[in-house]
Amino acid sequence: MIPAGLLERLYTVGSLANTAAGARFTLKNRLSDALLVAVRRLAIDGEPVALDRVRIVLEDGRVLTPAEVSAEHPLPFPLRSTVTIVTDGPELPCARHEIEMVFDARPFGELKLTVEDVLAGGGKPGLHIPRDETDDYSPEIVRQRRDFLERTSGVPLRHIIHHSFDPHLAKGNCENFVGVAQVPIGLAGPLQIHGEHAEGEFLIPLATSEGTLVASHNRGMKALNLCGGVKASIMADAMQRAPVFVLRDARSCRDFVEWVLAHSDEIRGEAEATSSVAKLQYIDPYTASKFAYLRFNFTTGDAAGQNMVGRATLAACNWILEHYSGITNFYLESNLATDKKASHINVLRTRGKRVTAEATIQRDVLMRYLRVAPETLAYHYGVANVGAFLSGANNNGAQSPNSITALFIATGQDVANVAESSAGILYSELTPAGDLYMSLTIPSLIVATHGGGTGLPTQRECLEILQCYGKGKVNRLAEIVAGVALAGEISLGAAISASDWVSAHEKHGRNR
Amino acid sequence: MIPAGLLERLYTVGSLANTAAGARFTLKNRLSDALLVAVRRLAIDGEPVALDRVRIVLEDGRVLTPAEVSAEHPLPFPLRSTVTIVTDGPELPCARHEIEMVFDARPFGELKLTVEDVLAGGGKPGLHIPRDETDDYSPEIVRQRRDFLERTSGVPLRHIIHHSFDPHLAKGNCENFVGVAQVPIGLAGPLQIHGEHAEGEFLIPLATSEGTLVASHNRGMKALNLCGGVKASIMADAMQRAPVFVLRDARSCRDFVEWVLAHSDEIRGEAEATSSVAKLQYIDPYTASKFAYLRFNFTTGDAAGQNMVGRATLAACNWILEHYSGITNFYLESNLATDKKASHINVLRTRGKRVTAEATIQRDVLMRYLRVAPETLAYHYGVANVGAFLSGANNNGAQSPNSITALFIATGQDVANVAESSAGILYSELTPAGDLYMSLTIPSLIVATHGGGTGLPTQRECLEILQCYGKGKVNRLAEIVAGVALAGEISLGAAISASDWVSAHEKHGRNR
Amino acid sequence: MIPAGLLERLYTVGSLANTAAGARFTLKNRLSDALLVAVRRLAIDGEPVALDRVRIVLEDGRVLTPAEVSAEHPLPFPLRSTVTIVTDGPELPCARHEIEMVFDARPFGELKLTVEDVLAGGGKPGLHIPRDETDDYSPEIVRQRRDFLERTSGVPLRHIIHHSFDPHLAKGNCENFVGVAQVPIGLAGPLQIHGEHAEGEFLIPLATSEGTLVASHNRGMKALNLCGGVKASIMADAMQRAPVFVLRDARSCRDFVEWVLAHSDEIRGEAEATSSVAKLQYIDPYTASKFAYLRFNFTTGDAAGQNMVGRATLAACNWILEHYSGITNFYLESNLATDKKASHINVLRTRGKRVTAEATIQRDVLMRYLRVAPETLAYHYGVANVGAFLSGANNNGAQSPNSITALFIATGQDVANVAESSAGILYSELTPAGDLYMSLTIPSLIVATHGGGTGLPTQRECLEILQCYGKGKVNRLAEIVAGVALAGEISLGAAISASDWVSAHEKHGRNR
Amino acid sequence: MIPAGLLERLYTVGSLANTAAGARFTLKNRLSDALLVAVRRLAIDGEPVALDRVRIVLEDGRVLTPAEVSAEHPLPFPLRSTVTIVTDGPELPCARHEIEMVFDARPFGELKLTVEDVLAGGGKPGLHIPRDETDDYSPEIVRQRRDFLERTSGVPLRHIIHHSFDPHLAKGNCENFVGVAQVPIGLAGPLQIHGEHAEGEFLIPLATSEGTLVASHNRGMKALNLCGGVKASIMADAMQRAPVFVLRDARSCRDFVEWVLAHSDEIRGEAEATSSVAKLQYIDPYTASKFAYLRFNFTTGDAAGQNMVGRATLAACNWILEHYSGITNFYLESNLATDKKASHINVLRTRGKRVTAEATIQRDVLMRYLRVAPETLAYHYGVANVGAFLSGANNNGAQSPNSITALFIATGQDVANVAESSAGILYSELTPAGDLYMSLTIPSLIVATHGGGTGLPTQRECLEILQCYGKGKVNRLAEIVAGVALAGEISLGAAISASDWVSAHEKHGRNR
Secondary structure, three states: OOOHHHHHHHEEEEEEEEEOOEEEEEEEEOOOOEEEEEEEEEEEOOEEOOHHHEEEEOOOOOEEOHHHOOOOOOEEEOOOOEEEEEEEOOOOOOOEEEEEEEEEEEOOEEEEEEEEEEOOOOOOOOOOOOOOOOOOOOHHHHHHHHHHHHHHHOOOOOOOOOOOOOHHHHOOOOOOEEEEEEEEEEEEEEEEEEOOOOEEEEEEEEEOOOOOHHHHHHHHHHHHHHOOOEEEEEEEEEEEEOOEEEOOOHHHHHHHHHHHHHOHHHHHHHHHOOOOOOEEEEEEEEEEOOEEEEEEEEEOOOOOOHHHHHHHHHHHHHHHHHHOOOOOEEEOOOOOOOOOOOEHHHHHHOOEEEEEEEEEEOHHHHHHHOOOOHHHHHHHHHHHHHHHHHHOEOEOOOOHHHHHHHHHHHHOOOHHHHHHHOOEEEEEEEOOOOOEEEEEEEEEEOOOOOOHHHHOHHHHHHHHHOOOOOOOOHHHHHHHHHHHHHHHHHHHHHHHHOOOHHHHHHHHOOOO | OOOHHHHHHHEEEEEEEEEOOEEEEEEEEOOOOEEEEEEEEEEEOOEEOOHHHEEEEOOOOOEEOHHHOOOOOOEEEOOOOEEEEEEEOOOOOOOEEEEEEEEEEEOOEEEEEEEEEEOOOOOOOOOOOOOOOOOOOOHHHHHHHHHHHHHHHOOOOOOOOOOOOOHHHHOOOOOOEEEEEEEEEEEEEEEEEEOOOOEEEEEEEEEOOOOOHHHHHHHHHHHHHHOOOEEEEEEEEEEEEOOEEEOOOHHHHHHHHHHHHHOHHHHHHHHHOOOOOOEEEEEEEEEEOOEEEEEEEEEOOOOOOHHHHHHHHHHHHHHHHHHOOOOOEEEOOOOOOOOOOOEHHHHHHOOEEEEEEEEEEOHHHHHHHOOOOHHHHHHHHHHHHHHHHHHOEOEOOOOHHHHHHHHHHHHOOOHHHHHHHOOEEEEEEEOOOOOEEEEEEEEEEOOOOOOHHHHOHHHHHHHHHOOOOOOOOHHHHHHHHHHHHHHHHHHHHHHHHOOOHHHHHHHHOOOO | OOOHHHHHHHEEEEEEEEEOOEEEEEEEEOOOOEEEEEEEEEEEOOEEOOHHHEEEEOOOOOEEOHHHOOOOOOEEEOOOOEEEEEEEOOOOOOOEEEEEEEEEEEOOEEEEEEEEEEOOOOOOOOOOOOOOOOOOOOHHHHHHHHHHHHHHHOOOOOOOOOOOOOHHHHOOOOOOEEEEEEEEEEEEEEEEEEOOOOEEEEEEEEEOOOOOHHHHHHHHHHHHHHOOOEEEEEEEEEEEEOOEEEOOOHHHHHHHHHHHHHOHHHHHHHHHOOOOOOEEEEEEEEEEOOEEEEEEEEEOOOOOOHHHHHHHHHHHHHHHHHHOOOOOEEEOOOOOOOOOOOEHHHHHHOOEEEEEEEEEEOHHHHHHHOOOOHHHHHHHHHHHHHHHHHHOEOEOOOOHHHHHHHHHHHHOOOHHHHHHHOOEEEEEEEOOOOOEEEEEEEEEEOOOOOOHHHHOHHHHHHHHHOOOOOOOOHHHHHHHHHHHHHHHHHHHHHHHHOOOHHHHHHHHOOOO | OOOHHHHHHHEEEEEEEEEOOEEEEEEEEOOOOEEEEEEEEEEEOOEEOOHHHEEEEOOOOOEEOHHHOOOOOOEEEOOOOEEEEEEEOOOOOOOEEEEEEEEEEEOOEEEEEEEEEEOOOOOOOOOOOOOOOOOOOOHHHHHHHHHHHHHHHOOOOOOOOOOOOOHHHHOOOOOOEEEEEEEEEEEEEEEEEEOOOOEEEEEEEEEOOOOOHHHHHHHHHHHHHHOOOEEEEEEEEEEEEOOEEEOOOHHHHHHHHHHHHHOHHHHHHHHHOOOOOOEEEEEEEEEEOOEEEEEEEEEOOOOOOHHHHHHHHHHHHHHHHHHOOOOOEEEOOOOOOOOOOOEHHHHHHOOEEEEEEEEEEOHHHHHHHOOOOHHHHHHHHHHHHHHHHHHOEOEOOOOHHHHHHHHHHHHOOOHHHHHHHOOEEEEEEEOOOOOEEEEEEEEEEOOOOOOHHHHOHHHHHHHHHOOOOOOOOHHHHHHHHHHHHHHHHHHHHHHHHOOOHHHHHHHHOOOO
């Protein structure tokens, strides 16, 4: 039931090379657990290779002949395992070669792979960043890379090499580690937050190099505190991966989508088997042409979860590919997720946390601390709304991406998620009492308190300062981010409205 | 000619307070240079204050009586200067007060200010972050803040306090400095770039905590190098500030816009007088309702330039406000700029640099190094394009915001600009020879090699590694960013197309 | 449980007027069926009116005193009924008046209404279009309006008065009927369609005044027929109304949404009780700030259904308003539906029918009949896709709105729905055989074969020509529209690609 | 300097056919005026044809041999003329053939065309709509088509055949004319308009089949009249065509754009030579990848102008193609125009007219006639704005596409332009006096009072009723459309806010 083109991509042939006495290549299983029950044929460039000249080398080093693989003695070929096929024969020239391989695998039956691979020559020597395959974070290899970098660039490294932790801690976060960027942290707050997960006064570490950012947020926080603080609420929670399935035609697509929805339980089972944390909430199907885009929505605990949902969705897709016939093509991502991108679907359907921060700023506080009448700010809101409509912005507010970025760098978030987290829906209204109600909704805030960069030393310290390190804290962090961002909105909104803005930059900013 | 409401915002009354023997408040000039030639009247809450009980305290400490200010002895009142008005009289209660002040100022004539201000009480004592008004970056005050932070949060600070530079260097970048975030830097490359400003092989420092990011880019760079490298070109350059003027009606708006365009030269003169670097390219007017949005487009040398163009545009607006009658309201920003926001106007009209990176990846290189046929990648491009259309994404590619963010953190860019820099237009085509042409256009890339965070120590080092520190280097940096981003696109595009993607994360990512 | 401000809007006081001996006003029930069990108080401008001077006039002409209304003798006050309250007293001046009324209504308990109404003077005499309240479509009143129009405009009416039907047929379609617009119909086709509801060859009546439109579609149809015709499939079906509920804060909003989803069955019951046709599929909730937007998705049989779903959703909302406390405001529409607007939500989530038309055009047919190579068209598709991304268009194709509009006018659709029906997702790919697969997905096609203008004489005839008049035919019509639109896309796409386009206009278009 | 691929498209070979004694094909010049000075070579399927066996047949019937064409006796080959090449030789089989032709043409030099064409067989007989090449609008051919339609469809035609004009009037508007759609016209108004082109009271003919539409607009007009009418202003005017040029790489693209802008005067000359009306205002260049999109902006007098600007832009492009080397491909349209599509570029940069209608509705009028307090409407505006932001709508108002469509059908506009004309920017504010200022800006309103369907009989009558028929009237019409649309916005906005909306449909709409 697996489309022909896909099989070649899911059973991947690779690493074609000459050996001392012939050729070898690897066969990797990316599809699902299987049993090899027979090797029927192997041909290179159309020339059959006698099977008694073929050896199958397993990952544990064991070597089998094709004859040793049979229905009685099936060879387990688990998902993501690799076997190496070695042939005895003449050396292959450095060129493209076609490899054909026919084998029986349970539960699929006979599979025929026809794959091209290229045998490369030596390649010209060039600059190569030193790497150590056994331990790429040891003092020695890090030193070698720094030497290489200094030598190659001519720049003496005095600062990036200065860090307070063992490079091994960066394993899983950063390949080819050479040092650190030191981003200044300024302290803002405290900010009074009344969330369901964050309650009380919080000191806020903001990592930034933009003058006035900390001061501007501080100003907003003071105003908020004087009005009783900010209320923050998590409205929704979802992390996505959106594979696309190509079918014969649109109608087949519609039938496929119906089938998928009818088999949600099985698909959920496959997906959730890959993780103790990821829970598949629902599959959101979208169709166009003969393409079925399935947007898988998960909750992912305290992790941001992009990798987790990638694995879970792949498992789900493999199940689908095995059980549904008529799929002609498949990709695990399709730009409907939309990771690291501002998109309308994220604004509408949530990505990460959808979180709203609200406050009513009293007239007196606005006038005294922020030097602006509520009416002036509300009028600016109306005018800037039309501006945002004209410009097609994903945010009708002033600066929530500033707040989010500074918190993301400080707390070890994936900062590229600023792309989608930058969306914001600001709303202002004058109350009958003449005060200003203001809310900020961030529809796609991607945050984590576990995994990714959250465990790095300074990042962890900042999370601890926010009482947000580790499991069960991610909603608290989301509420804090929204509260801080609302402080930034009020402060900059007031500054623009009061024409106070440029001069603030003159006082605090470097402005060279 | 200045609208009444605006005058109160541009001549700002503030800091109302009781003194030992009366009240005082400040008057700040945010409009333009003026001469005070007479003080005519002062009233508080409707009660006139006898002018012989009033004193004018200048910034340099001099004290004048109203009688000492006259047409013969005008008092210079430059833009952004402040005078303090002190009255002799009873203490004011803690409440809102109305201050009325009438004075003559050249070249405006008689000006009447009526402003409310609030006299606040003592305020409840609370947590206050220690600050030192004379030197807020001294070891002592930084230590005090750290003590305060440790005491208040209960978190012992072991890592963020660890940095390799004198905190004074962070002045202009970060208020309330307490330490640094240490973000791992991995080394990628070299990448062969053929730009008009960047030419040769570049080693690329990427600051990130996302596992696989460096490896993924490295893979793409190798493929690009094997094909002769990446071509990068700066297509356009513009930095904006977009004030909005409110007029009586739409028709007045249209006339106003015509007037502005007819007076571009004077306006340019005013704007450019504020900076030796900023050059006003053109004013892009947009209207809706009775609002005239003027999008000022500048070039800003090697700075990102947001502050620079803010000042320049304010000067231009002040000139407009003085010379055009009928404006009823004005704000310096209107969400048409659109700073720190993904927006359609930025995609269309450029913000920062518009830069395109291009390469033709040979079929053999794609198949051998990236394990995917050109047709498979091109097909995915088509499907993902439909996906991006459906999702309303600002980027039809795979991951350029990853590349941009890692370079932004490393090189001291304003990382919040990832919001607009995340837009990307990917294009692929199969060549007649069966290779894959791929280009990435980043329409709103905000970069600097001077100003902002570029002078911080690690950031400067990374810029130096890229041969991009200082003046005359910003276009080179933009070309490098685009080249690196194209490497990321090719690598991830290939991984998705080859179904290789999730397993890459398993190898490199922390994936916990 | 009904919020105070809403009560005044749902129990509407209106038509305040002086009578011979006092004042009167109407009270209309827009909320839900109720029983009046006591009238407790009436005051005008703060002055109580003695209840024995008050009369309640029912719609059937009966007159009651307040004393005649009691728990024992409750007065039925059904939804959408009106009572008139008449008071005995002095004439009211022409000004704004405040009316206060307190009464008991089951099941709500005591209700207090405080409403302002304005008593208008006579108004200046002016031009008034003649109307006849008893029969506004009689020959006499239509003649009067034509006379009035000729007299007032000075334009002799020779053409719009020319129609082939009794004006009474336009009742429910057009108020103040004066005549008709005669829009030329050209015949295209036949077009071979292979749908699930339309199968065979269809002649296509296109109502248009745009030269080349019919010829261009004809050309595309011929090419499609030569390749076996067009496949069309209905992918989804939904019609929406999207009320908004305002709550105290965001958190209340989230709780409200949860409550609504938990009570879907009751809500569905209320909604579906209003119509034998409308079926509530699901409620799609969206939140921002303290607003809960509920997008109700219905199927509506063969009607377009906007009115039907309006009534059904109002009934659902009334039930919600009665059963949920804490709602502070409510509007039946919120721009999330989005009727008569191009919107991203419609592209994503479908409005009306989502329909896809597909065909594979053989190379020879393309070259001979459309004078373009498949590669040239496919290349243009890629370039125009980037163009659509840049321009932010809701359609990456060439001209589907032309096809849709001409069919809409011919067949009596609500032509303003071209706004949302104009969205289109075109997709092209070269097949391995060198032919061109092309599909057009229209995600928000609003069509009807029953109700609205479909019963008007010429419109009905055109529907009959398409075998689409009446019940059970709407999916057939949607398939035909999509097929015709694909013909238009192929034809214009080819003309642009072959540079044949402008000359086509020269041949057929008026081009004056 | 003309790219190879383009030449084949601009000098088009076609109509390959067998003659009695050989083959023939046509050569059409779509590029620009030229002189043929030599025919050098002709080959079919690689086989050279002796030139003495070739004849050149001119449009006027003259026949030349290749030898008769020389530098001394050049053969004029004007733009859009066709020559037929006839060869003496064996019959060609029904298959694809390659034709190669080499000739010298001034001012281009030697041109080599290599083109494939297909020689088709007889084709299967089928249904064919009767046509008369000499006069396709005569009573006889119209009757034949009606007979054919009745016979084929089985539908007796009683209504569409009923019209008040000679079908010849539809020439240039509608091919294959068979009759008319009769769309009911209701009369609304009068509406007081204070424009710069429309001044006074206007009766408004609205062609629609949507019940309540006329009544709803009437209600809004009454409210507007009571407040002194509506102010309307034309803010901008531009009609576009947006060709795309493909270059070698992005950098070439940038250079090309610079060259184009530097040669604006010549390009303008070429463009404007094609029309006495079209004036090229400016060229707006956009780049992505190696594509240069040039958005030509014209004014087009009283015509909508799409065809006019198509011709003018083609002439400009031909000039560019002749004078700039390095262009590798070219298409006259690229989805940046964006005709018949809702797009962000149209909202920003205007398409057709940008027009704003404004009014201040007095509190008393709102309350008495529209039964809603200004605050309620203003609040709804705020909530619906957030709704429009969420939904990604191109219009934050209520129903301007209704107004526009009804006027478009009545007055003979290209109704498919509702797609882009549907965009609208509504703005509301409460005035200090408690009234409601409301404006509607339509950024891309495509209207004409000349050309297209405006000369059709009923359409012309409606234009005359509006005092808008003919030259010099288009701005008046645009102002009227905007005024009517504002009336619709106020009326429906009030109805939604007053919860009056569904019941209005019950009174007037058919609602079956």
